[in-house]
Amino acid sequence: MPDFSLILPHVVFHTFALLITIVSICVVAARHPVKSAVFLVVDLFLLAGLYASLDSHFVAAIQILVYAGAIVVLFLFVIMLLNLQQEQLKGVKFTVVEAGALLITLIGFLVVMFTTMSGKPTGLGEGSLDVAAIEAAGGNTQVVAMKLLTNFIWPFELASMLILMAMVAAIVIAKKDKKVVPAA
Amino acid sequence: MGLTANEFTVQFIATLIKFAIMAGILLQLPPVMVWAERRIPGMMQRRKGPNRVGLFKFRLYGIVQPLADTIKLIMKEEVVPEGAQKAFYHLAPIFSVFPAFLIAMAIPYGPDIHAFGFDVPLSIIRVDVGFLFIFAVSSLAVYGVTIAGWASNNKYSLLGSLRASAQMISYEIPLGMSLIPIVLIYGSLDLNKIVEAQNHVWLWGVFLSPISFVLFLISMFAETNRSPFDLAEAEGELVAGFHTEYTSAKFAAFFLGEYVSMFVLSCLASTVFFGGWQVPFVDILKIDDAIGFTGVGALIGFMSLLLKAGFFMWVYVWVRWTVPRFRYDQLMSLGWHYMVPLGLINIVLTAVILAAIRF
Numbered sequence: 001m002p003d004f005s006l007i008l009p010h011v012v013f014h015t016f017a018l019l020i021t022i023v024s025i026c027v028v029a030a031r032h033p034v035k036s037a038v039f040l041v042v043d044l045f046l047l048a049g050l051y052a053s054l055d056s057h058f059v060a061a062i063q064i065l066v067y068a069g070a071i072v073v074l075f076l077f078v079i080m081l082l083n084l085q086q087e088q089l090k091g092v093k094f095t096v097v098e099a100g101a102l103l104i105t106l107i108g109f110l111v112v113m114f115t116t117m118s119g120k121p122t123g124l125g126e127g128s129l130d131v132a133a134i135e136a137a138g139g140n141t142q143v144v145a146m147k148l149l150t151n152f153i154w155p156f157e158l159a160s161m162l163i164l165m166a167m168v169a170a171i172v173i174a175k176k177d178k179k180v181v182p183a184a
Numbered sequence: 185m186g187l188t189a190n191e192f193t194v195q196f197i198a199t200l201i202k203f204a205i206m207a208g209i210l211l212q213l214p215p216v217m218v219w220a221e222r223r224i225p226g227m228m229q230r231r232k233g234p235n236r237v238g239l240f241k242f243r244l245y246g247i248v249q250p251l252a253d254t255i256k257l258i259m260k261e262e263v264v265p266e267g268a269q270k271a272f273y274h275l276a277p278i279f280s281v282f283p284a285f286l287i288a289m290a291i292p293y294g295p296d297i298h299a300f301g302f303d304v305p306l307s308i309i310r311v312d313v314g315f316l317f318i319f320a321v322s323s324l325a326v327y328g329v330t331i332a333g334w335a336s337n338n339k340y341s342l343l344g345s346l347r348a349s350a351q352m353i354s355y356e357i358p359l360g361m362s363l364i365p366i367v368l369i370y371g372s373l374d375l376n377k378i379v380e381a382q383n384h385v386w387l388w389g390v391f392l393s394p395i396s397f398v399l400f401l402i403s404m405f406a407e408t409n410r411s412p413f414d415l416a417e418a419e420g421e422l423v424a425g426f427h428t429e430y431t432s433a434k435f436a437a438f439f440l441g442e443y444v445s446m447f448v449l450s451c452l453a454s455t456v457f458f459g460g461w462q463v464p465f466v467d468i469l470k471i472d473d474a475i476g477f478t479g480v481g482a483l484i485g486f487m488s489l490l491l492k493a494g495f496f497m498w499v500y501v502w503v504r505w506t507v508p509r510f511r512y513d514q515l516m517s518l519g520w521h522y523m524v525p526l527g528l529i530n531i532v533l534t535a536v537i538l539a540a541i542r543f
Contacts, residue, residue: 034272034334041327048320061316069323073330073353080334080342139312141373 009053016050033079037072044068058140191302198304206308210288214436214443215250217497222249224498225505260432265336268429272335277430277437280328284444286321290314291451292376294461294485295469297478306461306482307376314375315367318452319360322407325445326352329409329426332438336429344425347415347512354519355406355413361527362399365534366456369393379460383467389457395530397457399523404449404496406519408442411504415512446500447493454492461485 020043027039044067051060094102148156219234223245226233234246264273292314294306311317326349333345366389370378382388390397406413417425427438454460462468463484471481510518 034269034331038272038327038331041324045324057311057313058316061311061313061320064320065316065323069320069326069356070353073323073326073349076327076330077346077349080330080346141313 012053013050016046016053020046020050034076037076037079040075041068041072044072056140058144194302195304198302199308202306202308206288210285210444210447211440213447214439215254217443217446217501218250218253218439219247220497221501221504222246224501228502228505254436257436258433262432262434263429265338265429267337269335269337272331273429274434276328276332276335277434277441278328279331280325280441281437281444283321283324283328284441284448287318287448288444288451290317290321290375291448291455292379292460293451293489294482297482298472305376306486310376311374313373315363315373318375319356322445323356325441328438328441332430333426336426338429340422340424341426341428344417344422344428347422348409348426351406351409351413351415351515351519354516355403355523358399358519358523358527359403359407361524361531362396362403363456364527364531365393365396368531368534368538375455375460379455379462382459382462385459385464388459393530393534395526397453399527399530400453400457401499402518402523404453405500405503406515408446408449408500410442410446410500412507412510413515414509415515446497450493450496450500451489453496454489458492460492461489463488 023039023043023046027036027043030036030039045064048060048063048068051057051063223233234249235243237246237249237252238244239248264270289308290311292305292307292310296306297304329345329348329352331345333341333343333348336342366378367373369389369392370381372378372381378389385391405411409415409417417427422428427435430438468481468485468488471484472478
């Protein structure tokens, strides 16, 4: 009897990978914007499944929480409120610039694919990143937290400042046209 | 990982059994709750509630009434509104049921059963980031509501769904914030570890972090779109909100989704604030050894959790028939102006006190 517990992770991984590819194509190919958004949710959900099958439960949960649960809901809101209609089919004609951009993207994709396939995964710091080592260091959440709040504290804080600035900027831009009511 | 083939088989079969039991309980919820939701207000308002439908000559306090209701509901004609987005219209009820069932899998329903050298956990899936998993999946519940409202091609539905989803997104924040102090106190994201840490009544979350409990309780009502926050289906303004255009079994699916998510949040509240499967003043992990029969402790733990969850379900009904509905701006103001700041203060306060104690 073959050892299912060794085969199963591979089966799960490749099933997820295949589904993600199909759904990703659907996201781009769907003609109705709401359909695209819903496919995007499914895509992000499956991606979280992929992370979970690689034993990164923390990243998987955060992936669903932030992207599928919050950001795409806002996409959906905007699409519904603007009442966008179905795209009409257009004949595919590329200008030279568009074709060039597409070509560069494809080449970049292939380069990234081959480098990731040939190289070993490396962490952004010292220490091994295999499942047993992470389990010994206190689990996913703790390892991520320790890395974020010690080695990467400055990038982490700067990123949060950047997001805050973007948020304030968005509010200022949205309020630009309103008359400022002087305080009584 | 690292399971032997034998252990794998045992866990696989155990999971199937747990699935069957859980599905049975969850699917039986709406009928029982519909009955409770008519009998309890009857009791509170000194009237009878449904008490006629019975089996043969026995009326049984009208408990067969939900069966009649269900049959009526399923026999209704299915109407798909004109101009509806067909695919999404049919998918929306599934979108609203799916997350609720998924969360129900991560809740620890009892202590592990140690039998024949195997260790069977009493939650269907054990996630080491249980908290985050529950939040992540419950944030997906918005889609069912949003898509249902949009796909029915009805202005009331769309308005109802916009209200409901804005409300659900807003109250997810205080709900999440209310649980961060709990994570800080017990030092784990694993629900099972949190329950194990509450092995004494004074170590229950409700005593260690009372503000969290209040915030959680309020957000619980808003998350499930229940009264007094059921603005999404304010019948005077919006007909019936996002499910205006749904009939028959699809309407029943929304019903199921609502009751299952109520039950799941009740279970979560009992798990986090009331010791989950722990029984006050009894060490449940030692019962098996004391009696000499495996599984008794797990059964008692399961009953204990169900009892606590049942209490919260009763609170849901109680509040629904006692407190009048809020206005929408009041609801938003309560969420953003009072509960979010209070949640932040609570987190900082807990962190400071914990740091002071551990220093």
